[in-house]
Amino acid sequence: MTDNKNRTFRLEQAGSIEHLKMNEESIPEIGRNEVLVRVKATSLNYRDLALAEGNYPGKLNENTVQLSDGAGEIVEAGPDVRRFQVGDRVAGNFTKEWFSGRRMPGYLEPYGSHSDGWLMDYKAIHPEELVKLPDHLTYEQGAALPCAAVTAWNALHGPSPLEAGDSVLTLGTGGVSVFAVQFAKALGLQVISTTSSSWKADKLQKMGSDQIINYNDTPEWGKRVKELLPGGVNRVVEVVGPASFPQSIQAVAPGEELALIGVLTRTGEAIDYYDLFGKASTRTIMVGNRDMFETMNKAISAHKLTPIVDTVYPFEKARDAYEHLKSQNFFGKIVISHEK
Ligand SMILES: NC(=O)c1ccc[n+]([C@@H]2O[C@H](COP(=O)([O-])OP(=O)(O)OC[C@H]3O[C@@H](n4cnc5c(N)ncnc54)[C@H](OP(=O)(O)O)[C@@H]3O)[C@@H](O)[C@H]2O)c1
Numbered sequence: 001m002t003d004n005k006n007r008t009f010r011l012e013q014a015g016s017i018e019h020l021k022m023n024e025e026s027i028p029e030i031g032r033n034e035v036l037v038r039v040k041a042t043s044l045n046y047r048d049l050a051l052a053e054g055n056y057p058g059k060l061n062e063n064t065v066q067l068s069d070g071a072g073e074i075v076e077a078g079p080d081v082r083r084f085q086v087g088d089r090v091a092g093n094f095t096k097e098w099f100s101g102r103r104m105p106g107y108l109e110p111y112g113s114h115s116d117g118w119l120m121d122y123k124a125i126h127p128e129e130l131v132k133l134p135d136h137l138t139y140e141q142g143a144a145l146p147c148a149a150v151t152a153w154n155a156l157h158g159p160s161p162l163e164a165g166d167s168v169l170t171l172g173t174g175g176v177s178v179f180a181v182q183f184a185k186a187l188g189l190q191v192i193s194t195t196s197s198s199w200k201a202d203k204l205q206k207m208g209s210d211q212i213i214n215y216n217d218t219p220e221w222g223k224r225v226k227e228l229l230p231g232g233v234n235r236v237v238e239v240v241g242p243a244s245f246p247q248s249i250q251a252v253a254p255g256e257e258l259a260l261i262g263v264l265t266r267t268g269e270a271i272d273y274y275d276l277f278g279k280a281s282t283r284t285i286m287v288g289n290r291d292m293f294e295t296m297n298k299a300i301s302a303h304k305l306t307p308i309v310d311t312v313y314p315f316e317k318a319r320d321a322y323e324h325l326k327s328q329n330f331f332g333k334i335v336i337s338h339e340k
Helices: 046-053 145-156 175-187 198-207 221-228 245-251 290-303 315-327
Strands: 006-011 020-025 035-043 069-077 089-092 122-125 130-132 167-171 190-195 211-214 233-238 252-260 281-284 309-314 333-337
Touching: 006 315, 020 315, 035 145, 046 315, 069 122, 069 145, 089 145, 130 290, 145 175, 145 233, 145 290, 167 175, 167 245, 175 190, 175 198, 175 233, 175 290, 190 198, 190 221, 198 211, 211 221, 221 245, 233 245, 245 252, 309 315, 315 333
Parallel strands: 167 190, 167 233, 190 211, 233 252, 252 281, 309 333
Antiparallel strands: 006 020, 035 069, 035 122, 035 333, 069 089, 089 130
16 A cells, blocks of 8 residues: 555535535455455545435435445455455445345335445445446446446346337436447437437437437427337436436337436426326436446447546546536546545
């Protein structure tokens, strides 16, 4: 270890990004079956902004180190650790103890809200809560994966995986949606994407989205999807929530799936039972389990996919990273580097 301080950012109380405070703490001691990760990078998700601003519907313990997503190098391993060794490059799994199979009953306790997250330089952690990073990714790219990428992967796979030639609708160009476009193209899917602006549309086009709709210019974009793809899409990666859901219902093909992921909006038109009855099924997604993360990493390695990182902020500018996320003037992921 080259330094003996552990920089952290704790959220002293919810309500404002201003309540994120940088501290210098001691490096944690590890137990017999724990590893010490030198965190090299973290990434932000919409959830982190909601937590800081006091809009998160779930629990938040006061003064918690923030961010659920991080990647780094193992610099120390307890004597009982078998899963990894010193020098391994790893990322944290979002859904802590959900390793495989069906979604765990009860509430999952993600990092950054219930317990200390990854916005620190040294993290002591149980090795089962980590996955190995794909070799070709930098730490900054690897830190983008745990929440957004696994969620997008789960949305396209899950109990009824999409197959080459199927179609998907992605909404906006945040972390989850941009990963969904990347994975969809790698799977050979037809992709229709919505976005708010022409510079983001250009980027979507370069990534391979087949059809792009500006939802500000075309508020009835659900109908437009059906004009572009008669019958509708096989899956909607629904990250927006109440404001977009009626249009998403319009866009989905009979018998296909609305993957319910996000709540970027809180209110929208009321939905009638018959809007959905006999039409599509809905599946609520909670990121995904560790098996999904590892399977996804195999695909990322095989296809040599690289996460789209919009901007990397230095650790001490973490609050600026939050402000950038809040502005929605980005494409893909916002990352924080922990290099000194
Ligand atoms: N259930 C789960 O497991 C899970 C996992 C991950 C995320 N989520 C949720 O999914 C949502 C997205 O998360 P994220 O981290 O990907 O968000 P993000 O990166 O912050 O996404 C922001 C982008 O979404 C688009 N957007 C914002 N408002 C929109 C609207 N009204 N209509 C259409 N697009 C809009 C904008 O892109 P454009 O300018 O291109 O429109 C914006 O730049 C959040 O609600 C998050 O909490 C849930």
